[in-house]
Amino acid sequence: xxxxxxxxxxxxxxxxxxxxxxxxxxxxxxxxxxxxxxxxxxxxxxxxxxxxxxxxxxxxxxxxxxxxxxxxxxxxxxxxxxxxxxxxxxxxxxxxxxxxxxxxxxxxxxxxxxxxxxxxxxxxxxxxxxxxxxxxxxxxxxxxxxxxxxxxxxxxxxxxxxxxxxxxxxxxxxxxxxxxxxxxxxxxxxxxxxxxxxxxxxxxxxxxxxxxxxxxxxxxxxxxxxxxxxxxxxxxxxxxxxxxxxxxxxxxxxxxxxxxxxxxxxxxxxxxxxxxxxxxxxxxxxxxxxxxxxxxxxxxxxxxxxxxxxxxxxxxxxxxxxxxxxxxxxxxxxxxxxxxxxxxxxxxxxxxxxxxxxxxxxxxxxxxxxxxxxxxxxxxxxxxxxxxxxxxxxxxxxxxxxxxxxxxxxxxxxxxxxxxxx
Numbered sequence: 001x002x003x004x005x006x007x008x009x010x011x012x013x014x015x016x017x018x019x020x021x022x023x024x025x026x027x028x029x030x031x032x033x034x035x036x037x038x039x040x041x042x043x044x045x046x047x048x049x050x051x052x053x054x055x056x057x058x059x060x061x062x063x064x065x066x067x068x069x070x071x072x073x074x075x076x077x078x079x080x081x082x083x084x085x086x087x088x089x090x091x092x093x094x095x096x097x098x099x100x101x102x103x104x105x106x107x108x109x110x111x112x113x114x115x116x117x118x119x120x121x122x123x124x125x126x127x128x129x130x131x132x133x134x135x136x137x138x139x140x141x142x143x144x145x146x147x148x149x150x151x152x153x154x155x156x157x158x159x160x161x162x163x164x165x166x167x168x169x170x171x172x173x174x175x176x177x178x179x180x181x182x183x184x185x186x187x188x189x190x191x192x193x194x195x196x197x198x199x200x201x202x203x204x205x206x207x208x209x210x211x212x213x214x215x216x217x218x219x220x221x222x223x224x225x226x227x228x229x230x231x232x233x234x235x236x237x238x239x240x241x242x243x244x245x246x247x248x249x250x251x252x253x254x255x256x257x258x259x260x261x262x263x264x265x266x267x268x269x270x271x272x273x274x275x276x277x278x279x280x281x282x283x284x285x286x287x288x289x290x291x292x293x294x295x296x297x298x299x300x301x302x303x304x305x306x307x308x309x310x311x312x313x314x315x316x317x318x319x320x321x322x323x324x325x326x327x328x329x330x331x332x333x334x335x336x337x338x339x340x341x342x343x344x345x346x347x348x349x350x351x352x353x354x355x356x357x358x359x360x361x362x363x364x365x366x367x368x369x370x371x372x373x374x375x376x377x378x379x380x381x382x383x384x385x386x387x388x389x390x391x392x393x394x395x396x397x398x399x400x401x402x403x404x405x406x407x408x409x410x411x412x413x414x415x416x417x418x419x420x421x422x
Contacts, residue, residue, distance in 0.1 A: 008042040009035060009406060010099040012114075014106035016047030016068060021302060023327045024132040027193070027216035028105035034217050034399035036065070041403055044097055048109040057085040058093055067093065071109045077139065077168075078179055081111025090114060091121040101406045103128040108135070112183035119186050126409040128402075129184070130191040133324055136180045137204050139173075140164055143245060143321045144200075150244070152322065152344070152362070156204070181205060188409050191402075193325035194346040212405055217398040218330045234264045234376040236340070237312035239305065239328050242272040244279060247318030247342065252286050252294070253365025254318075254372060259291035263376045266316070269308060271299045309335045313382055314375070317341040317351075320363050325350060330392045338385045340371060355388040 013028035025047065035043040045066040046058075058069045069090075072083030090110075094102070102118050102125055104110070118125055135142030137156045144153040147164045161173045184190075190206055192198035193216045202208050242248045248268075255266050272280050287296060300308060309315060315332040317323075322345030329350045332339050339357035341347040351357045358375075360367040375382055393401075 006040070006042045007101070007406070007410070008044065008097060008099045009101040009103055010044050010046055010094070010097055011035075012046040012102060012104045012106075012110065014048050014108040014110065016049050016062065016066075018062065019047070019049040023216070023325075024105050024130075026302075026327060027130070027132075027218070028103075030217035030219055030395055031103075031105075031399060031402060032066075034395035035403065038396060038399050038403070041406070044099070046093070052083075056089050057083055058089045069109065074109060074111065076108075077172075078176055079107050079112045079135070081109070081113060086111070087113070087117050090117050094118060094121045094125070098122070099125065100410055101126045101128060103130070103402070103406075105130045106132060107183075112180060115183050115186040124411075126188045126406065127186060128189045128191060128405070128409070129187045130193070131197055131201055131324075132193070134197075134200060134322075136184070137200065139168075139176070145245065145321045150320070152320075189405060191405070194349050196322070196346050196349050197324045214401045214405070215393055215398060216325055216327065216330065217395045218327055218334065218392065220334070220394055232263070234372070234379065235311060235313045236264065236266050236372065237309060237315050237337075238266065238268045238270065238318075239300070239309070239315065239331070240270045241274065242268065242270050242283060243275050245319060245321045247320050247363075248272075248283065249286075250318040250320065250342075250363055250365045250368060251316060252290060254369040255291055255294050257366060257369035258293055258372060261293065261373060261376060264293050264372055265295060266293055267295045267297060267312065269297045269300045273299075305331055306335055309337050312337055313379070314338045314340050314357065316368070317347055318360075318365075318368060319347060321345075323347045333389060334392050336386055336389060338382050338389065340368070340375075352390070354385075356385065356390055 011028050011032040013025040015022060015025040017025045017029045032043045032045040035041050046069060048069045048071055050068060050070040052070055052072050058067055061068055074081055115127055118127060133142035134144050138144045139161065140147055146153050158170050158173055162170050184206065190211050191214050192211060195213050198211050198213050202211055238251055240246055258264050272283055309332055315337055317326060317328060317339060319342055324346045326347060329339055333356060339351045341351050341357060341359060342362040343359035344362045348359055353359050358371055360371050
């Protein structure tokens, strides 16, 4: 790097927020923009998506400062990228950009071999990986929920994993684990958005000294005019995917228990487009017979989330899996709206009981309904939380924490050509 040149980070995510709206790609995108806005470092974004086509697998269809990798064949069991063009194209991108840090926000689509490609292409590059769920630990979409029972799993063992995946030989599960750990050994620093997630991965075998807990970057809250409450009824909001693991069934159970409660409205913002067809049919039937206290609003543009949340008295997050650091919770807190959530994992960590919101037993629509009924009778309990709710870090603060980590990983001066050649 020339004297006085800014250090550069390449932020890589397994999708692109203009193509999908998952938490990992949104967090990566927000971090990229916050670093670039800070001015101390330069940031380039690499997302994934699109239809395979002849020619290079990495291009710039999204505009300057960002690249898009078009994935090919991918093995989701071993997270192996079978696209023959990727190694050359990724190494070429690194040679062009010359980042000092490559910060992966996932290894899906790229494959864990991307860590080795980066290490071979430029040994002086530092590699950072943000862990967004438990994919390396759990082959069940990284959710640590058993199949087919869908009960919570507390520890991945070969016996337990084989019970979930009897079609996989125990030796295959053993080799998968050691395959992933071997590539994770190339990572200089891991970032976990929650202490809960960090401890799960440390128990799995990642070194504690390489683990750093830093929250995800989310957009700053929009400036909106104050609007007085339009209704005396308790307005509750659900935001996100209407899926089994996100607890939509638990929410509808609670709604049915509250059918005779005149002072409660449950507003559902989201859809089920990416869910299995059998589940969608079952959900459609439940919604068709849902009580009148349920309002289905459909999908929403994330640019409107602040205005939508500020019309709520509380946000409900009834997920029945552990979660990590749900973006919805951070969005609610930045808008000063309390959260009612399941009492497990990253949710319970993010929402302090009686300070940021209230907990209920995971999977219990009955207990959620009882909590809502209490709050409808005593709305001042929610109002009082305005004095105790935490304020999430700003994007600039999250970016500063990441930059501080990058700089701790780097040598005092860029490595010389002679040292790189050795």
